[in-house]
Amino acid sequence: MSDAAALTAADRDRILAKAALFEPPPPVAADGRRDLVGLDRAALIEELAAIGEKPFRAKQLWHWIYHQGETDFARMSTIAKPLQARLAERFVIGRPDVATTQTSGDGTRKFLFRFRDAQEAETVYIPDLAEDRGTLCISSQVGCTLSCRFCHTGTQRLVRNLGAAEIVAQFMAARDAYGEWPSPKGETPRLLSNIVLMGMGEPLYNYENVARAMRICMDGEGIGLSRRRITLSTSGVVPMMDQSGAELGVNLAVSLHAVRDDLRDELVPLNRKYPIAELIAACRRYPGASNARRITFEYVMLRGVNDTPADARALVALIAGIPAKVNLIPFNPWPGSAYETSTPAAIRAFAAIVSDAGYASPVRTPRGRDILAACGQLRTDSARARKEAAA
Numbered sequence: 001m002s003d004a005a006a007l008t009a010a011d012r013d014r015i016l017a018k019a020a021l022f023e024p025p026p027p028v029a030a031d032g033r034r035d036l037v038g039l040d041r042a043a044l045i046e047e048l049a050a051i052g053e054k055p056f057r058a059k060q061l062w063h064w065i066y067h068q069g070e071t072d073f074a075r076m077s078t079i080a081k082p083l084q085a086r087l088a089e090r091f092v093i094g095r096p097d098v099a100t101t102q103t104s105g106d107g108t109r110k111f112l113f114r115f116r117d118a119q120e121a122e123t124v125y126i127p128d129l130a131e132d133r134g135t136l137c138i139s140s141q142v143g144c145t146l147s148c149r150f151c152h153t154g155t156q157r158l159v160r161n162l163g164a165a166e167i168v169a170q171f172m173a174a175r176d177a178y179g180e181w182p183s184p185k186g187e188t189p190r191l192l193s194n195i196v197l198m199g200m201g202e203p204l205y206n207y208e209n210v211a212r213a214m215r216i217c218m219d220g221e222g223i224g225l226s227r228r229r230i231t232l233s234t235s236g237v238v239p240m241m242d243q244s245g246a247e248l249g250v251n252l253a254v255s256l257h258a259v260r261d262d263l264r265d266e267l268v269p270l271n272r273k274y275p276i277a278e279l280i281a282a283c284r285r286y287p288g289a290s291n292a293r294r295i296t297f298e299y300v301m302l303r304g305v306n307d308t309p310a311d312a313r314a315l316v317a318l319i320a321g322i323p324a325k326v327n328l329i330p331f332n333p334w335p336g337s338a339y340e341t342s343t344p345a346a347i348r349a350f351a352a353i354v355s356d357a358g359y360a361s362p363v364r365t366p367r368g369r370d371i372l373a374a375c376g377q378l379r380t381d382s383a384r385a386r387k388e389a390a391a
Contacts, residue, residue: 012239019206022141024163025117027094035094036065037172038165040212041219051086059221065093066222069172069181095173096166108367112380113173115166119159120380121200123170125178125192126367133193138170140210141201142380146235148268150257150300152334153200156380162201164212171195171217195225198233198253200380202270204240214248227251233298235270236279245287252286253296253327254279258306259314267306276318283322291323294360300329301342301350308346312353325360332366 027035036044044058060078064070071093073084096113099120103109109125119142127134142159144151171192175181178191195217197203203210214230217223232244233253245252256279258264264271271279283295297319301307315326328351331341342350347363354361 008239008242012243015205015237015240016208019161019208022158022161022206024115024160024166024209027116027163027165029092029094029116033090033092035165036061036091037094037169038163038167038212038216040215047091051090053083057083061087062219062222066172066216066219067182067224069175071095094165095169095176098173098177101177104367104370106367109177111170111174111177113166113170115162121162121166121170122380123174123199125174127191128193133191135194135196136171136174136192137196137199138167139199139201140167140197140203140206144201145205146202146268146270148235148255148257150267150302150331150337150339152337155336156200158201161206161209164209164216167209167213168216168223171223194229194231196231196233196253198231202235202237203232204234204237204244207240207244211244211248214250228293231296235268236274236282237270238274238278238282241282242285245285249288251293251296252283252289253298254283256297256315257300257302259311259318263306267302280318280322283319283324289323294323294325297324297326298329299326300331301347302331303340303342303346305339307342307350309349309353312350316354316357316359319359325362326354328354328361328363330363330366 027038029035034047036047039047041058041062044061045055048055048057048061057079060076064076070076073079073087073091073093076084079087096115099112099114101109101111107127107129111123111125112120113123114120121139121142123139124137125134126137139162141161143156144153145158147155174192180191197210210232217225217230218227227248227250231251231253232248233255234241235255241252244250255268256264257267259276261271261275264276283289286295289295297315299306299315319326328347330347331339333341351361351363
């Protein structure tokens with residue numbers, strides 16, 4: 001193993017160890033029953049084996065939980081009633097509570113989900129205005145540890161990671177809300193056609209739980225989303241980018257926002273640990289990156305900060321040779337923010353330079369601004385309980 005690879009492996013181990021400090025509580029209901037949501041197939045088989053049931057029962061339950069969206073064992077018609085009763089005594093098929101929902105004038109819908117320990121996270125459904133489908137923006141943590149200067153979520157300290165059950169259940173609860181589970185005739189309105197891990201938190205600082213949840217979402221006998229319909233957004237946790245690419249292979253979006261280390265150090269403090277050169281090298285290594293599966297670079301447009309023609313030309317030079325597109329995101333203001341949105345003229349000029357260099361450079365239309373559901377506006381009142389210092 002090279003010195004660089006050894007350092008990367010050591011850093012990855014450190015990240016995973018730190019994640020364990022923010023683990024969610026066990027997925028157990030108040031009455032002590034185990035929640036089956038979030039278990040992978042092997043774990044589901046183990047739970048059923050503990051009550052004397054054979055592996056084929058796990059396959060039946062998997063179908064009912066993830067394909068049909070059923071939460072009541074009594075309605076699982078392929079399972080005998082005595083077993084239905086035994087399952088109900090020991091297990092639950094949970095969902096987070098919907099504390100509030102808000103709907104924007106543009107159709108964007110924001111869910112505030114409350115979990116069993118009363119902690120909360122926000123999830124946003126963004127409809128495609130041209131088609132009867134859309135994207136669900138899912139959170140991976142309660143709060144965030146990155147403190148990006150332009151992001152409202154970054155003003156909320158990290159409370160804890162979300163468990164695999166809590167991550168996949170955001171999608172399942174949204175399906176409940178839109179009545180999207182298959183009908184008895186097998187018809188399914190495909191409203192929730194895509195997932196983006198762009199909500200609260202840094203997904204790669206909660207990699208194990210995110211990976212378990214996304215494998216469930218991609219399982220062809222369950223939720224059945226293609227990996228091409230899942231995008232993981234990271235601010236640049238380089239060691240975990242390699243692991244995610246090798247193990248999940250979902251689409252990658254990188255929160256770039258600056259082309260110089262001094263400015264990115266300010267906007268995205270994680271850059272001090274993994275500077276731009278390391279981040280771009282990880283993007284070049286990302287498996288499957290091609291013209292058909294381009295890496296998305298997210299670039300928030302901040303007036304007078306990162307929006308000059310010189311910045312645009314530097315961005316083009318930085319990503320040269322990477323199959324990519326650049327999402328230009330007009331800054332979405334939030335209470336107390338220190339930045340302003342770039343002018344329309346500055347955004348147009350920036351986009352033209354990137355486009356002329358051969359990179360798609362769509363300007364993201366702000367969605368859900370009126371309910372603080374747009375990019376960078378998510379935040380909850382959850383707070384981490386203070387622990388007394390050890391004696």
